[in-house]
Amino acid sequence: MATTTTGRRPAPDRERPARRAGAGSPGRRVLPMLQLSAFLAVLVLWAALAAAGLVSATALPGPAAVFGQFPGLLGSPAYWQAVGDTLNGAVTGFAAAAVIGVPLGLVTGTYAAAEQSSRLLVDVLRSFPVIALLPVFLLVLGSTPAMKTTVVLLACVFPVFLQAQYGARSVTPMIAETMDAYRVPRHLRFRKVILPSATPSVMTGLRLAATTSVLVAIGVEVLTTLPGIGHEVVQAQQGGAAARAYAYIITAGVIGWSITLLSQFAERRLLRWRPPAHTD
Known part of the structure; x- marks a missing residue:
C-alpha cells in the first residue's frame, strides 16, 4: 500500500463502500413510490384500453x-x-415436496x-x-x-431437490479438504x-416452489371439476361474468404476491447470519 511523505498510511476511504452499495439502486423511500407508480400506470393503461373499445368487454372488462x-365476493x-x-391443495403438495426434496437433495449433493x-x-423425470x-x-386417482x-x-x-443439491455441493474444495484432514465426524460436518x-x-428452492404450488393448483382446478379458484374462474367465464372471473384471477395474483413476501421474510429471518451482498 502506498504511504505518504510522513510515513503514515492514508486513511481508508470509508465513503466508497457506501456509494458502491447504493449505486444503481433506488433508496428504500423511493422504491415504494416507483412500485406504486408502475401499478397505477398499468391501471391507467387497462382503463384506457377498456374505454377505447379496442377489446370487447367480455374479454377485458x-x-x-x-x-x-x-x-360482494369478500x-x-x-x-x-x-x-x-x-x-389446501397447494400447501399440502408444497409441504410434501419440501419433506421429500430437501433431504434427498442434501444427501445426493453431499455424496x-x-x-x-x-x-x-432425475433429468428424465x-x-x-x-x-x-x-x-x-x-x-x-x-x-x-x-x-x-x-x-x-x-x-x-x-x-426444491435441485436447489438443495446445488447448495450441498457449494462447499469449497478447501473446506472439504480441511474437514478430511482433521477427520471431522460426518454428523458434525453436515450440521x-x-x-x-x-x-x-x-x-430459494422453497420460495420458487411455494409460488409454483398455487399456480399448479389453480391450473388443475381449471382443467378438472375440483373446487377452488380455478373452477370459479371457469364457472364465471361460462356464465358470461367476465368481471367476476378477473376478480378471481386477481385474487390468485394477490395470493402469489403474499407468498413471495412471506418467503422473503422467512429467508431474512433464517439467514440473519449471512452478510448482506453488495453489488458494484
Missing part, C-alpha cells in the same frame, strides 16, 4: 367493473371456500456417487410436463383433492458446514 366485484362464503380449497447415479433418472400427465392422474395434491407435489419437488452452506439455496 374495465378495472372499475372488476374491482367492483370484490365487496362477503360471500363461496369465495373464501374457493380460496381455502386452492390453498458424489449418489448424485452421479441419480442424475439420469423432471422433463415430463406435469399438466400433460393430468389425464393419467385422473384415471388413477380420479378427480379428488389427493390428485391435486399429487400434481402439486410433482411440480414442486424438483425445484456445521454443509447445512449452513446449503440453506440459502434451499430457501
Whole structure:
C-alpha cells in the first residue's frame, strides 16, 4: 500500500463502500413510490384500453367493473371456500415436496456417487410436463383433492431437490479438504458446514416452489371439476361474468404476491447470519 511523505498510511476511504452499495439502486423511500407508480400506470393503461373499445368487454372488462366485484365476493362464503380449497391443495403438495426434496437433495449433493447415479433418472423425470400427465392422474386417482395434491407435489419437488443439491455441493474444495484432514465426524460436518452452506439455496428452492404450488393448483382446478379458484374462474367465464372471473384471477395474483413476501421474510429471518451482498 502506498504511504505518504510522513510515513503514515492514508486513511481508508470509508465513503466508497457506501456509494458502491447504493449505486444503481433506488433508496428504500423511493422504491415504494416507483412500485406504486408502475401499478397505477398499468391501471391507467387497462382503463384506457377498456374505454377505447379496442377489446370487447367480455374479454377485458374495465378495472372499475372488476374491482367492483370484490365487496360482494369478500362477503360471500363461496369465495373464501374457493380460496381455502386452492390453498389446501397447494400447501399440502408444497409441504410434501419440501419433506421429500430437501433431504434427498442434501444427501445426493453431499455424496458424489449418489448424485452421479441419480442424475439420469432425475433429468428424465423432471422433463415430463406435469399438466400433460393430468389425464393419467385422473384415471388413477380420479378427480379428488389427493390428485391435486399429487400434481402439486410433482411440480414442486424438483425445484426444491435441485436447489438443495446445488447448495450441498457449494462447499469449497478447501473446506472439504480441511474437514478430511482433521477427520471431522460426518454428523458434525453436515450440521456445521454443509447445512449452513446449503440453506440459502434451499430457501430459494422453497420460495420458487411455494409460488409454483398455487399456480399448479389453480391450473388443475381449471382443467378438472375440483373446487377452488380455478373452477370459479371457469364457472364465471361460462356464465358470461367476465368481471367476476378477473376478480378471481386477481385474487390468485394477490395470493402469489403474499407468498413471495412471506418467503422473503422467512429467508431474512433464517439467514440473519449471512452478510448482506453488495453489488458494484
